[in-house]
Amino acid sequence: MAINKTLVITIISILFAHQSAYGANTAYETFREGLNLEQSLKHFEAGEKFRKAIAAEPENEGYLEHYAWFLSADGFSDEAAAAFRVALPASKNQENIQKGLGWNEKLTGRFEESINAYGKAFHVDYSTKTLQDSFKDISARLKVENATNIKNLLAELAKDPDNKGVSMALFDAYISQGESKSAITVGTKLAAEYPNDLQFRLKLALAHFWAGEKETAESALKDLLVSSPENAFLYYQLGKVQRSQGKKMEARATLERSLTLYPNAAVTKKELAEILAESGKGEEARSLAASIKDNNGESLTAQLAVARVLHFSGNIQEASSCYKKILRNYPYNNEALWGLVETSILTGRTDTAERALNLWQQNWADPRIEKQKELLKFETSPRLGLLGEYYENSAGFTRYNIGTALRSIYNGTTFDIGYNFSAFDQNGFSSITRNSVSLGLERRITDTVRGDGSISGNFYDNDQNHLNGKASIYIEPTSKFSLALNYEHVDIIDTEPVFKNAIYNYVVTIGSVGSKIATNDMSVYARGSVCPRLDLWGKILYGFLSDGNTKTSYIAGADYNISQTPNLVLGYNYFYLDYRKSAENYQMGTEIITSYYDPTNFEVHTLKLAYNHDFDTGYSLGAEGSLSYIPKSEGVANSLFAYVAYKLGERHLLRLDARAFYQNKGVDRDGQNNGGYFRAENVVLSYEYVF
Helix, strand or coil, rough: CCCCCCCCHHHHHHHHCHHHHHHHHHHHHHHHHHHHHCCCCHHHHHHHHHHHHHHHHHCCHHHHHHHHHHHHCCCCCHHHHHHHHHHHHHCCHHHHHHEEEEEEHHHHHHHHHHHHHHHHHHHCCCCCCHHHHHHHHHHHHHHHHHHHHHHHHHHHHHCCCCCCCHHHHHHHHHHHCCCCHHHHHHHHHHHHCCCCCHHHHHHHHHHHHCCCCCHHHHHHHEEEHHHHHCCCCHHHHHHHHHCCCCCCHHHHHHHHHHHHHCCHHHHHHHHHHHHHHCCCCHHHHHHHHCCCHHHHHHHHHHHHHHHHHHHCCHHHHHHHHHHHHHHHHHHCCCCHHHHHHHHHCCCHHHHHHHHHHHHHHHHHHHHHHHHHHHHHHHHHHHHHEEEEEEEECCCEEEEEEEEEEEEECCCEEEEEEEEEEEEEEEEECCCCCEEEEECCCEECCCEEEEEEEEEEEEEEEECCCCEEEEEEEHHHHHHHCCEEEEEEEEHHHHHCCCCHHHHHCCCCCHHHHHHHCEEEEEEEEEEEEEEECCCEEEEEEEEEEEECEEEEEEEEEEEECCCCCCCEEEEEEEEEEEEECCCCCCEEEEEEECCCCCCEEEEEEEEEEEEECCCCEEEEEEEEECCCCCCCCCEEEEECCCCCCCEEEECEEEEEEEEEEEEECCCCCCCCCCCEEEEEEEEEEEEECCC
16 A cells, blocks of 8 residues: 555654644643553553543544554554544545545455545546456556655665665555565664664564564564563564464463453454354353453444354354344455355355355455365265164164265255165064155245255055155244244154154154054244353144144253353253054054054153264264153153264265163053163264265
């Protein structure tokens, strides 16, 4: 950006030239204190003084302009843009102020405002050009200005090689031109000649950082802390550099030290909150990010802090909503676009991710774009799954499933095509086999509504052919609440779908396969977050069976998230199941068995503890243990589920699920405590290939 770098020096000189006129002025004394603090690199404290001086003399051109450039130099673009807008009416340096405004508006993502400011600086009307063409023209003009400035400064240095002011101006010009190496060459010589110029040494340290020389930048900032100890702003800069190198523990300690010295720095709180979220301390991170609102709840820094903390602590859907809110005011903000792309991919909103990614890559040259493109490609690529399952219980019933499924996404719609072969056995009965084919569709209708549906055909070897289907609408008006409305017509053996959790399917006898019985189930499911760690949820289901029976089921629960990394959840749920009448019997020869489990007023209270964690090595592990109490029989049940998944490169995923259940005393339909014990085991092995 071509900006007159001598402007600040000129303003300061004018101020001191008029010291006799302003010497007794409180605002001037306050402003001068700010200048002294700025020179000693205590920028947080200096900013306070500048704001206080401006509050006392809001029309002072020098104060306003210096404060705007001060904020811009420190990278506080949102605040700098606001300061430039305030300084603009009274300024005699309209072109430079407009350039400063344009530069900072662009960094915040307010492109139209940026182009408008640059247009006024260059006296050019960009209203008929696209954003991209406008910025190309602006960039070309700035480069020509910078190149001319560099040429003139080099000519001056040839005449006067020891001129410090010209050398420093050349350093700034090289930085503006994006020629970091040339800037560092000039700056290294200057820093050696003027070691007491702390402001310039900070500029040089940051130049090393921008050039990718992070270790050199870290060392330079530590040296500056020797010259200016107990400096909150330097600790903040050092913490950022350490974090960029992956030194999270060191960065956290550094940023905590900065906050100890200056507790109200919004940028420091944001940086530290993000590290806490990445380290699994979601609650502490959210609290710290929320505290930024005490300074300015509408600031871009505050909004980004909340969004990124939610993002990094695993609250993906809520983070996505925050990024969307930011983009309403800052339509091209780089960080918000990155966040929206990633959170949309992770929540399956690939159409939103594609739109945001296109907008992002058209307007920013960010190295993270390629990573997100690869992630989106991976999530939307067709994938083929192969699955095998075994289920067995103490009633002598076994079930084998082998299947394949193909998933593909086209134009925002997810297609699932599947085939399964199943074999059902029970002691005393002939085996029954089944071939099944299915087609499923899922699509997001709006940002808050999505729908899915499926149709499947079951073909049994006992002359039964069934056509089944399912339709669901999911409504998510806020990130903290969701509602699902479901209807399905299925064979009762598939009350819990194939390859899902067969342990908790109460229809596990060969009678449910041998009898031609289907169920029409209608249900409503709701889930809401009442606080950052606690979710409440519930489901009401009514079923109408083809044999004339009806069923009612309620389930309500609460999940408390103990930690995010690893994910650890403590939960409780209440389950109720009731059938209006007894199930019909299935008979083969002399053997008779009920077609399905049909308790009356069956209640279960369950406590559970669930764990899962993704490791960098490609492994994912998870486990869940539960303990249940059955009041009617005074029985106790427990279950243990576990899985391990391993990612082989980018295209292959193996997963093994194992589940076991034991109940010491069950309930028969008559309500007597003679149901006996019950146990079940279930194993699922799956392989997925991503094309």
